[in-house]
Amino acid sequence: MPKGKVAIANKSFKMLFKRLYATTVSTRLSSALKNTDLIKTNAFVNGAWIKSSQGKSFPVTDPGAVSGSGSVGANPDSDPHLATVQSMEAQDYNDAIKYAESSFNEFKHTSGRYRSNLLYKLYELMHENKEDLATMITLENGKPYADALGEVTYAASFFQWFAEEAPRVSGEIIPSANSSNRIFAMKQPIGVCGILTPWNFPLAMITRKLGAAIAAGCTTVIKPASETPLSALSLAYLTELAGFPKGVVNVLASDDAATVGKLISENPIIKKVSFTGSTNVGKLLMKQSSSTLKKLSFELGGNAPFIVFEDADLDKAVAGAIASKFRSSGQTCICANRLFVHESIYDEFSRKFVEKLKRDVVLGHGLKEGVTHGPVIHDRSMLKVRSHIEDASEKGAKILLGGNKRPDLGENFHELTVLGDVTPDMLIFQEETFGPVAPLIKFSSDEEVINMANDTRVGLAGYFYSTNVSRVFKVAEAIEVGMLGVNTGAISEAALPFGGVQESGFGREGSKFGVDDYLVIKGVVLGDIV
Ligand code: SIN
Numbered sequence: 001m002p003k004g005k006v007a008i009a010n011k012s013f014k015m016l017f018k019r020l021y022a023t024t025v026s027t028r029l030s031s032a033l034k035n036t037d038l039i040k041t042n043a044f045v046n047g048a049w050i051k052s053s054q055g056k057s058f059p060v061t062d063p064g065a066v067s068g069s070g071s072v073g074a075n076p077d078s079d080p081h082l083a084t085v086q087s088m089e090a091q092d093y094n095d096a097i098k099y100a101e102s103s104f105n106e107f108k109h110t111s112g113r114y115r116s117n118l119l120y121k122l123y124e125l126m127h128e129n130k131e132d133l134a135t136m137i138t139l140e141n142g143k144p145y146a147d148a149l150g151e152v153t154y155a156a157s158f159f160q161w162f163a164e165e166a167p168r169v170s171g172e173i174i175p176s177a178n179s180s181n182r183i184f185a186m187k188q189p190i191g192v193c194g195i196l197t198p199w200n201f202p203l204a205m206i207t208r209k210l211g212a213a214i215a216a217g218c219t220t221v222i223k224p225a226s227e228t229p230l231s232a233l234s235l236a237y238l239t240e241l242a243g244f245p246k247g248v249v250n251v252l253a254s255d256d257a258a259t260v261g262k263l264i265s266e267n268p269i270i271k272k273v274s275f276t277g278s279t280n281v282g283k284l285l286m287k288q289s290s291s292t293l294k295k296l297s298f299e300l301g302g303n304a305p306f307i308v309f310e311d312a313d314l315d316k317a318v319a320g321a322i323a324s325k326f327r328s329s330g331q332t333c334i335c336a337n338r339l340f341v342h343e344s345i346y347d348e349f350s351r352k353f354v355e356k357l358k359r360d361v362v363l364g365h366g367l368k369e370g371v372t373h374g375p376v377i378h379d380r381s382m383l384k385v386r387s388h389i390e391d392a393s394e395k396g397a398k399i400l401l402g403g404n405k406r407p408d409l410g411e412n413f414h415e416l417t418v419l420g421d422v423t424p425d426m427l428i429f430q431e432e433t434f435g436p437v438a439p440l441i442k443f444s445s446d447e448e449v450i451n452m453a454n455d456t457r458v459g460l461a462g463y464f465y466s467t468n469v470s471r472v473f474k475v476a477e478a479i480e481v482g483m484l485g486v487n488t489g490a491i492s493e494a495a496l497p498f499g500g501v502q503e504s505g506f507g508r509e510g511s512k513f514g515v516d517d518y519l520v521i522k523g524v525v526l527g528d529i530v
Contacts, residue, residue, distance in 0.1 A: 341440055
C-alpha cells in the first residue's frame with residue numbers, strides 16, 4: 001500500500017478502535033456476569049438510557065488488576081479496564097433535575113403502600129441478582145466477593161426496611177392552647193433530592209438514601225462515585241424493572257465530582273442533598289448549598305476509637321478489632337482508626353491480634369477463592385497508607401506486622417499492617433487512614449483513654465470492650481460519637497440510626513429516623529371548632 005494510504009488506514013483504525021473502546025464493555029466484565037443486562041454505561045434519566053450531551057466518557061477500572069504480575073493472589077487477567085461509562089455534563093444534570101421535578105408533582109401524591117410495593121419489588125430484584133451485583137462490586141471496588149455479597153444483602157435490606165416504613169409515615173394532631181383550634185403536624189415529602197455517594201459501598205450508600213427518599217415520596221438525582229458507577233447504573237436498571245415511574249430515580253455518572261457537587265448544591269429545584277464522603281468535601285457542599293438553604297444530611301469522615309479495657313474478653317476483642325479495623329481493607333467510614341489497649345493487657349492483646357491476622361488473612365484479588373482482603377481503591381489511598389506508616393515509624397512506632405506494599409499482587413495491594421507504641425503526635429492518630437493499618441496505643445486509666453478518644457473534631461463511630469456494667473454505661477455516655485459498638489465490632493444494619501456528630505456530619509440514615517430527613521412538617525391550624 002502506498003505510504004499515504006497506510007497513514008489513512010492507520011488513522012481510521014485508531015478512530016474505530018477509539019469508538020469501539022468508548023462504547024465497549026470489556027469481556028472480562030461481561031463474561032463474569034450471568035445477567036449481562038445489568039451492565040449499563042449510559043445514564044438513566046427520566047426512564048431512558050442516554051448518552052452525555054457532550055459525548056464524554058471515562059473508563060472504569062478494576063483496582064485489583066492494576067499491574068498485577070499474575071503471581072499467587074493476583075488476578076491472572078491483568079487488564080484493569082472494565083467499561084467506559086458516559087460522563088454526564090452540567091446540562092444533562094440540569095435536565096435530569098427538571099424531569100425529577102415534574103415526576104415529583106405526581107409521585108408526591110402516591111400512597112405509602114404503593115411506594116412500599118415498589119421498594120419490596122426492588123429488594124426482591126436485588127436478591128434475584130445478588131451474585132452478579134456482588135461480582136460487579138468486587139470488580140469495580142476491589143472488596144472480596146464474600147464481602148461484596150454481604151454488601152448486596154445489606155444494601156437490599158434498606159429497601160426492605162423502608163418498604164416497611166413507607167406506609168407508616170404519618171403526622172400528629174396536637175392540642176392547641178385555644179380550645180376551638182386543632183393543630184395538625186402534617187408530614188410531606190421535601191421534594192427533589194440530590195444524592196451523592198462514595199465508592200466504598202457502591203450499592204449500600206445509595207440504597208440507604210434512596211430507600212428513605214422513596215418511602216417519603218421524594219424523587220431523586222443520583223451521582224455515584226466515578227470509581228464505581230457500574231453498580232449504581234445496574235441498580236437504576238432494577239428500578240426500571242421494578243416499575244418505578246419515570247423520573248423518580250435518575251442516575252448519572254460523571255468524572256467531574258466538583259462540578260456536579262456544586263451544581264446539585266446550588267440548583268434551586270433540589271430541596272435536599274444527602275452526601276457520604278469526606279469532611280472537607282462536606283464543608284464545601286455546605287457552603288455551596290447555603291445559597292439555596294437546602295436541607296442537608298452528611299455522613300462524613302471519622303477517626304473511630306476502639307478501646308480494649310482490662311476486663312474485656314480478649315479473644316472477642318481481638319476478633320472485633322479485626323472485623324472493625326480491616327473490613328474492606330480499612331476503607332469504611334466506621335472502621336476503627338485508633339486501637340487503645342490497657343497497659344496491663346497490651347502485650348497479650350497485640351500478640352493475639354497479630355497471630356490471628358497471620359493465621360486468617362489471605363490478600364489477593366477479590367474474585368479469587370479464599371481471599372479475605374483486597375486492594376485499596378487507588379494510588380491516592382496507597383499514598384495515605386504509606387505516609388501514615390512512614391510518619392509513625394519515624395516517630396518511634398514499631399511495625400508488628402506487615403508494613404509493605406505488595407507490588408507482586410498489583411499496584412494497589414498493601415499488607416495488613418499493625419503498628420505498636422503509637423502516640424498522639426503521629427499522623428495516624430490524628431487522621432483517618434482509610435486503609436489497612438491498625439495503630440495500637442497504650443493507656444493506663446479510663447479518664448486518660450476517654451480524653452484521648454475524644455481528642456478529635458470528628459465523631460462518627462466508636463467501639464469498646466468491657467465486661468463491667470458500670471464502666472459500660474459511663475464510657476458509653478462519655479465517648480463523643482454518633483454510633484457506638486459495645487462488645488462488638490460490627491454495628492451496621494438497617495435498623496441502626498446511622499450518622500455522626502461534630503465534623504462527622506448530621507442527619508441519621510437507616511432506622512425509623514431515616515425517613516425524617518426527607519420530610520418537612522407543615523403545621524396546619526384548624527379553627528372554629530365549636
Ligand atoms: C461507610 O463507610 O460510610 C458506611 C459503612 C457502613 O454502612 O457500614
